[in-house]
Every structure is written in structure tokens, then in C-alpha cells.
Amino acid sequence: MDIKTNLRRAAIGMALCASLAVSAFTVKYVDDQAAGTRELFTPEPVLSVSQNDTEEQETAKASSDNTASVRVTYDDGFVLTDSDIWLEKDGETFAFHMDGTHEALFKSGSDVAKAGAVSALLTGTDHEGDIVCILDNDGTRQAAARRNLTDTISAVVTVDVKDEDDAAAKAAAVSILESAVEVSQKDFLLLGFEIPEEWLKDVMVAENSVSLSNGEETVYISRMKEPVEGTGFDTRLDMENAEVFASDIIDAETGYRLFLLTVGEDRFEILAKSEETIRSLFSTKAE
Numbered sequence: 001m002d003i004k005t006n007l008r009r010a011a012i013g014m015a016l017c018a019s020l021a022v023s024a025f026t027v028k029y030v031d032d033q034a035a036g037t038r039e040l041f042t043p044e045p046v047l048s049v050s051q052n053d054t055e056e057q058e059t060a061k062a063s064s065d066n067t068a069s070v071r072v073t074y075d076d077g078f079v080l081t082d083s084d085i086w087l088e089k090d091g092e093t094f095a096f097h098m099d100g101t102h103e104a105l106f107k108s109g110s111d112v113a114k115a116g117a118v119s120a121l122l123t124g125t126d127h128e129g130d131i132v133c134i135l136d137n138d139g140t141r142q143a144a145a146r147r148n149l150t151d152t153i154s155a156v157v158t159v160d161v162k163d164e165d166d167a168a169a170k171a172a173a174v175s176i177l178e179s180a181v182e183v184s185q186k187d188f189l190l191l192g193f194e195i196p197e198e199w200l201k202d203v204m205v206a207e208n209s210v211s212l213s214n215g216e217e218t219v220y221i222s223r224m225k226e227p228v229e230g231t232g233f234d235t236r237l238d239m240e241n242a243e244v245f246a247s248d249i250i251d252a253e254t255g256y257r258l259f260l261l262t263v264g265e266d267r268f269e270i271l272a273k274s275e276e277t278i279r280s281l282f283s284t285k286a287e
Contacts, residue, residue, distance in 0.1 A: 068095030080104030097179035108203040117160035143169035
């Protein structure tokens with residue numbers, strides 16, 4: 001089941017959570033994917049999310065300068081680390097700060113993203129008030145928090161409960177939700193390089209691969225686990241800040257060429273159509 005379906009169900013569950021008193025029974029609702037009923041969650045007392053930002057939160061929001069920075073590094077796979085995720089809905093973009101290092105599932109222009117045990121979703125403001133509760137989402141115990149961000153957009157954040165620590169998961173969900181800030185500028189740092197804005201028209205971070213598009217060409221990047229025989233990476237590109245080699249392999253049908261990027265002791269294979277594309281992507285090292 002995909003992230004969006006789980007989060008949509010979380011939103012439905014939270015609506016029920018807000019409208020029902022504490023009870024010992026398990027709420028059921030009709031599954032929108034198939035006939036029948038599904039156990040969703042056991043209602044708990046609703047915990048309010050503070051409507052008033054603290055001085056520290058206001059300072060953090062002001063210092064963000066309306067910029068969301070997504071940093072993708074490598075550690076046994078591509079990960080989203082110590083950075084923001086951004087979500088977009090109805091022409092508006094909001095960033096949510098993610099502490100620590102997380103495996104990431106992320107696509108620009110989408111209203112849903114996942115980073116490790118955390119998922120975030122932008123949705124409509126169908127229900128009033130802030131909600132925090134515990135859900136049983138398809139067998140996964142989660143803390144969920146929802147808040148209206150504008151008159152038409154609300155956010156839902158879910159955090160998987162670990163070691164039956166409901167309170168810690170609730171606090172984490174609320175913290176991420178309260179970090180939400182509307183942004184107009186988006187930075188994308190990949191393997192230590194600042195990716196130009198024109199390549200952020202469509203970004204996908206999925207498990208251990210990344211794709212970037214400028215609207216006309218899409219570039220695919222993944223870890224090279226072992227050498228590919230016969231690739232012939234004999235041509236080193238003349239680049240100041242990146243160690244990139246071009247292969248003699250070019251796909252006759254698509255025009256894609258195989259490139260090798262070295263970052264420290266790790267190697268990454270890149271499918272792109274020209275050396276100019278590689279230079280435009282990997283010319284600026286992040287500070």
C-alpha cells in the first residue's frame with residue numbers, strides 16, 4: 001500500500017478521533033479500496049497542538065528566509081539527512097524540518113513524502129481544530145498530528161511508534177508539524193553539490209536512486225555497486241569540483257550516455273545525454 005493511501009486513511013481516522021469521546025471500542029469504517037470494514041484505531045483523548053508559536057519557533061521561521069533545503073547524501077543508499085522536505089499543493093509550498101538521517105521517498109510537486117518513520121501530507125481543511133492521536137494504520141501503530149496551515153490547506157504528520165512509546169511519537173509528530181513554514185525558494189543538495197534550480201522541475205528520491213529533470217531531459221543517478229564490464233570510463237571530464245568519467249556506452253535509441261561520479265570512496269553511475277548536462281549539475285560544491 002502506498003504512502004498517500006496510508007496518510008489519507010490517517011486523515012480519516014483523525015477526523016473520527018476528533019469527533020468521538022474516549023471509548024473502549026475500536027472504530028471501524030468502510031474501506032474505500034475494497035468492500036468490507038477495517039479496524040482503524042481506538043479513540044484516545046485529543047491532545048491540542050499549541051496555536052501560539054514560541055519565540056524560538058518564530059525566530060527559526062524568520063531565519064529560514066523562505067528557503068527549504070533538501071540534502072541528499074549517501075550512506076548505504078541515498079538518504080534525506082538533517083534537512084527539510086517540501087510538499088506542494090494548490091500552488092503553495094510548505095517545508096517540514098526533519099532532524100537526523102532518514103531513508104527518503106520524495107517527489108517534487110507532490111503533496112506527500114516519507115522520511116524513515118515519518119510521513120507528511122498536505123490536504124484540504126475539511127475538519128476544524130488541531131488533532132493529535134494514536135492510529136492503528138494497517139497494522140502499524142502511529143502517532144498522528146494534523147493542523148490547518150491556511151484557510152484551504154492542512155498538514156498531517158504521522159510517526160511510527162517505537163517500543164510502545166506513544167508519548168515520544170506524539171511529541172515528534174507535533175514538533176515536525178510545528179516546524180511547517182511556507183517557502184518560495186527551494187535548494188537541493190545532492191552528494192555535496194548544489195543542484196541548479198532549473199533541474200528541480202521534477203525531483204524524485206526513491207530508495208537508492210535519484211532523478212532530476214529540467215523539463216526537457218531527465219538525469220538518473222544511482223550507486224554503482226560493482227564495476228560494469230566493458231563500460232570503458234576512459235574520458236575524464238574537465239571539471240574543477242567533480243571527478244567524473246564518461247563511458248563509451250551510448251544508447252542509440254534514447255541518446256543516454258553512462259557517466260561515473262566519484263565522491264570520496266563511493267562511486268555513482270549517471271545516465272545523462274551530454275557532458276554539458278553533467279557540468280551543469282555538478283559544477284558547484286556545497287559549502
